[in-house]
Amino acid sequence: MASSSLSLVIPLKEKHEFQEKYHVFLSFRGEDTRNIFASYLYEALCANQILTFMDDHELERGDEISPTLRKAIQESKISIIIFSKNYASSTWCLDELVHILECKKKFGQTVVPIFYGIDPSVVRKQNGSYEVAFAQLEQPFKAKDGMEKVKQWRAALTEASNLCGLD
Template identity: 35%
Template sequence: MYTTYDVFLSFGGGDTASGFADFLYNSLLADGIHVFKGDDALPIDEQISPGLLRDIKIAIPIISEQYAQSKWCLCELTKIMDCHRKQGKSVFPVFYKVEVLDIGRRRGNFEQALFEHERECSTEEVREWMEALMSVTKIRGWISPAMAKGHEGKLVKKVVAKVSSELNRMSIPMFIRSVYLYFSKKKRRESKCQVFLAFRGPDTRYNLAAYLYTSLVAAGVRVFNDDDPCLIGKDVTHEISNAIDQCKISIPILSKNYASSPWCLEDLAQMVECNRTKGQKILPIFYKVKASHVQDLSHLFGEYMLRHKELVDKSTYERWERALREVGSSKGWESDKIDNGHEGVLVKQVVEKVSGLLKSPQTLDPPSPSIE
């Protein structure tokens, strides 16, 4: 008898099999969800049959430090991402105690695992695995240390709730779903964000950025929230690009780790372009760094940029470099200089500035075209 499943759970290694993955698997079952989890005792072709892939509605790859060590897991991920691209299958990744940047950049355990596979497998096969790993990093998922301060029980509850909600939505007749989708998109257009916050790392996410976000929202400002559960399963690059394009004000929080992220640098370059073409305001916060360090690319900013220079093309590097220099020369706030580093005072000043700009639409109008 053929069994159909709602969810495909992909995981590997002792770092998840008997812990987080097992907890998630049993929690999904307890919620009445039919879950298929891989069994490395079976050949991959026997596990992921065309019928199974056709019926599965959601795939949850749990990307852990040991995930890429398993050729079985990499084959699963390749098939999952292929179905996502060709058939629109939903993918909700969990990045379990890993840096997403390490996955795409082949660093740490991921670099070592792929190096080992290159010695045993065909070049084409390894290339497909690398593409699958890169593709899954572009989808918004859950980053385990960032969720509920690393409390895995709370993370599991969030995953189960999201999966259950998505399966309920899929069960709605197509006509009703289309009507709902139309009004949802209309509502999102009417309530598009006014402010985009850009930051990098736990040194800002859990203190200044969180406090600033809640303070802006309390002041009635619509702020793009990259932790919005609605973004799970979506192309995060596309969603962030749209948010930057729509907002009137961008606030990059330039901490010592900001330039370590190519995504943050790409966001910053887009902010600068929107400032030039649309008059979008950029209000930088130099968080425990000097603006001069950003402008002249000294200290960690220069070190990180040198690393990027070896990995990206010349035009991309130059865009990022120009963006850092331009924002570094902009008028903003140096956190250490605001009331002896009291962040509450800094947040109050930023909220007042943002509220004032939004109440004066003329300050946010696009620049007039130059007359030759």
Template identity: 40%
Template sequence: MASSSSTSSTNLFVADHPVGVESRVQEVIQLLKSRQSEDPVLLGIWGGGGIGKTTIAKAVYNEIHRHHFEARSFLLNVGEVWKQDNGEVSLQKQLISVIRSSSRRITINTVESGKRILQERLPRWKILLVVDDVNKKDQLGALCIRRKWFGQGSIIIITTRDHDLLRWLQVDHVYTVNAMNDSESLEATTQALIIYFLFLQERFYDVFLSFRGKDTRERLTSHLYTSLQNAGIYVFRDDNEIQPGEKISVYLLEAIRQYRICIVVLYSNYASSNWRMQELEEIMKCRRRWGLVVIPVFYEVDPSEVEHQTGWFGDGFERLISRISMRNDMRRNWKEMLLEIGGIAGFIFPNSRNGNEYIRILVEHVKSRLSQSGPFY
């Protein structure tokens, strides 16, 4: 059933990227604060469809629902629920459920019996109540939304497209939701474009090509990148230079998680870079957690040297750990990570001779993996 009744101190979900909501919420709260007594306050939020009435009501509810109310309820989509089988009684039951004085089961068979219970119990409670998307007087009548039925200190908020309903109800305040101003419209449009761009970006690249430095760029990775692109494979090439000591970008860490395959080019000087090791750590996490396919390319380095940190590869790793402050557990984790990637069946490029043939085989392998359906493991 498309309804909701919040009865706890839990916040309601408002929106992923709300624009202009906070200023409107504060305007509504100022109206509520302007009351001169402890009499119940009725406030209407009025505006056209899709303009943000429910979003504002949820945000106001989140802001004030912890303020010493004895009961609280948010009845969502009242107009839609009303049209469902037994919808009137269902709404009454939701409201009654938050003003029960005992756990005794209450039976409601008709709208009239529900009204009698509400009229008897509502005046005893200080309640925060939001009645969302009301479009008929009958709905207000069935839920006893009249000032005389509510206890001292209660706040009742009604969202509607029908201004006449609010006039009939004699609410204390009407908050009119206007369209966004130019600044808010620009912000909303910008956010929408960013979200759309990220949506496309998540699906645009197939392969993350991880390498660093001049050691491999000219002799291998530029050629590999071009060959993958020519094969119709969308590749993100991570070859930006970075200043010594700079930490890996959170954006790059987030980006790694979007790809289906990651090709890691390992070479003799690879493990001497803190940046490269951080990136590899994130790549291997994605392999363990989400099944990212990791394809190591051992360029002029033996896999066993990577596994056991020996030879020139091991010398580079020792230079790194002597240069930076590193906890013992971090050093152990990195050694285990190198052991793991060194043991993955990858591609060995012993030298630049026959490089074209090695690259052709690697590209065919990547195409084959991408053609597989479902997640990779």
């Protein structure tokens, strides 16, 4: 990965309730990319003095994962979403994605999707591995009348896949 300088000027849509702590928040499916692409990206960003949140590097023992991740997303200038084959099979990833897009709307956070080994149209249309993942995810939510959450995840995937990103 070539070294480059990252300069950010991000207009905020409303007062940010958290002080920005990170330049970048990485959202990814660990089993697909943690030990390959995500780790290399994290190391390259850090080597260029870009403060980056990656869950296994920043979480401390005893931290509750969900509130810690939500706060880290809110304290970041940019969120990079690494869409991979199994990203949609993780409710953690999908919840992160929804919160990232909320921060984009509310605070003007920059969101950059990366399509790692997956076509953007698979994410956008939720077919292929994403269709399989949603078939499995929907079952427990149908029983609990929680299909609104599933609709929210689907809308977030479509919105994020329509953003200008990297393939």
